[in-house]
Amino acid sequence: MTDAKLETDLHAYMEESATEPRSIGSGKIREVDAQPSLVIRCPVCQSLCRKHTNYNLTACPQCRHIYQTDLNVTVSYDAEYAHQYDTRPVKAMSELRWNFIRSCLELPTGSRILDVGYGNGAFLKRARDAEMSVFGIDLHTEDFGIPVVSFDTPLSYDVACFFDSLEHFPSFAPIFRLQTRHVVVSIPNTPDFVLTAPQRWRHFKPGEHLHYFSRDSLDALMRTWGFPKRLAEGYPEDDLRGKLKIDGRTFDNIYTAIYTRA
Numbered sequence: 001m002t003d004a005k006l007e008t009d010l011h012a013y014m015e016e017s018a019t020e021p022r023s024i025g026s027g028k029i030r031e032v033d034a035q036p037s038l039v040i041r042c043p044v045c046q047s048l049c050r051k052h053t054n055y056n057l058t059a060c061p062q063c064r065h066i067y068q069t070d071l072n073v074t075v076s077y078d079a080e081y082a083h084q085y086d087t088r089p090v091k092a093m094s095e096l097r098w099n100f101i102r103s104c105l106e107l108p109t110g111s112r113i114l115d116v117g118y119g120n121g122a123f124l125k126r127a128r129d130a131e132m133s134v135f136g137i138d139l140h141t142e143d144f145g146i147p148v149v150s151f152d153t154p155l156s157y158d159v160a161c162f163f164d165s166l167e168h169f170p171s172f173a174p175i176f177r178l179q180t181r182h183v184v185v186s187i188p189n190t191p192d193f194v195l196t197a198p199q200r201w202r203h204f205k206p207g208e209h210l211h212y213f214s215r216d217s218l219d220a221l222m223r224t225w226g227f228p229k230r231l232a233e234g235y236p237e238d239d240l241r242g243k244l245k246i247d248g249r250t251f252d253n254i255y256t257a258i259y260t261r262a
Contacts, residue, residue, distance in 0.1 A: 038050075038052060038069075040058065040069070042060035042062065042063060042065055042067075042217075043065070043067060043071065043171070043172065043211070044060065044063050044065045044172075044211075044217045044220050044221050044224075045060060045062050045063040045065070045217070045220050047060055047061065047062035047063065049061070052069050053195055053196075055195075055198050055199075055204075055206075056068055056069045056070060056206060057069060057194070057195060057198065057212075059195055060217065063214065063216045063217040063220045064214035064216050064217055065211065065212075065213060065214060065216075065217035065220075066190065066194060066195065066211075066212040066214075067210060067211045067212065068206060068207075068209075068210045068211075071170045071171075071210050072170075072207060073168075073170055073207060073208070073210070074206070074207030074208070075205075075207055075208040077138070077139035077140060077168075078139070078140050079140050079141070079142040081140065082119050082120055082138065082140045082142055082144075083120065083142070085119050085120050085122070086120060089240065090119075090120065090122035090123075091122060091126070092240055093122070093123075093237065093240055093241075094122045094123040094125070094126040095126060096236055096237060096239060096240055097123055097126075097161075097163060097184075097186070097236075097237070097256075098123070098126050098127060098130065100232075100234075100236045100256065101159065101161075101184055101258070102130075103232075104231055104232040104258050105159065105182060105231075105258065107132065107158060107159070109131045109132075110131065110132070110133055111132050111133065111158040111159065112132070112133045112134075112135065112155065112156070112157040112158050112159075113127045113132045113133065113134050113135070113157065113158065113159050113161065114134075114135045114136070114137065114149070114157040114159065114160045114161065114178070114180065115134070115135075115136050115137070115161045115163065116136075116137045116138075116160060116161065116162050116165050116166075116175070116178075117137070117138055117162065117163070117164070117165025117168065118136035118137065118138050118144075118146055119138065120142075120144050121136060121144035121145060121146040123161065123163060124136055124146050125145070125146075134146065134147065135147050135148075135149045135153075135155065135157070136148055136149070137149060137150065137151065151174040151175070151177045151178060152177060155179070156179040156180065156181075157178070157179065157180040157181070158180065158181050158182065159180065159181070159182045159183075159184060160175075160178055160180040160182070160183050160184070161183075161184045161185075162175075162183070162184065162185045162186070162187075163184075163186045164186060164187070164188075164254075166185055166187055166211070166213075167187055167188065167209045167210060167211045167212070167213070168208065168209065168210060169210065169211070170210060172221060172224075172225075175225065176224070176225050181260065181261065182231075182258060182259065182260050182261075183222065183225070183227055183258070183259045183260075184256070184257075184258050184259075185218065185222075185256065185257050185258075185259070186237060186254055186255065186256040187213050187218070187254070187255055188203035188209070188212070188253070188254060188255075189235070189251065189252045189253055189254060189255040190212045190213060190214060191244075191246070191251050194212055200246055200247070201244075201246070202244065213255075218257065222259045226261055227259035227260060227261055228261075229259065229260050229261075229262060230257055230258070230259055231258045231259065231260050232257065232258045233255070233256065233257040233258070234255075234256055235252045235253065235254060235255060235256065236256055237253070237254040237256060238252060238253045238254060241253050241254055
């Protein structure tokens with residue numbers, strides 16, 4: 001996430017004429033205010049947002065959060081969606097994620113690990129091999145051998161994980177009901193051109209990815225939940241998933257952060 005460049009582009013976008021075309025790549029993209037009378041609140045910091053692109057994206061001028069304007073989910077998170085990960089290197093990714101967590105947190109045997117959006121359960125199975133107590137939340141009803149809980153299950157956790165899932169929530173209210181000591185988040189690293197040419201980025205997925213976080217907006221969301229301290233951050237998953245090369249530039253791919261209440 002190149003925050004300085006993103007901030008510059010965001011301010012420029014907020015200030016420029018809604019009808020002034022900008023050259024992007026080989027063509028012209030007109031950054032029209034698609035809904036000039038629409039004023040909505042940022043789903044992260046609740047600031048008023050008035051600028052909306054013709055890609056159904058809205059930018060918050062306060063926390064620099066970028067999100068799908070209508071927050072409408074069009075993908076089905078069913079068993080077929082969960083099984084798409086069966087052909088991916090989930091064991092290697094689970095090992096990488098677990099090692100990153102253990103390098104930052106001391107977790108005794110029996111610690112409760114929650115994975116929100118656990119997919120096929122690969123990460124939780126790795127944690128269970130390390131003698132952790134594991135729990136999962138997901139929308140699919142497929143049985144992957146994972147103890148399933150809900151946002152209202154009366155349990156407290158030592159770690160709540162959001163691997164490639166936080167950006168899918170139309171509302172963050174459910175996660176605030178979870179009780180946990182630490183939070184682990186991995187999200188797509190927002191590039192500086194997402195407002196003007198999002199189609200060039202593999203993680204732009206309308207109806208599926210609803211949020212494109214900045215550092216500020218992710219920190220703000222965690223503070224609202226009661227996690228003011230970021231313990232660790234980095235791009236460990238890029239060791240497996242790789243960096244992104246777009247138009248001759250190299251971008252970090254997946255950003256990971258660990259938060260705590262203390």
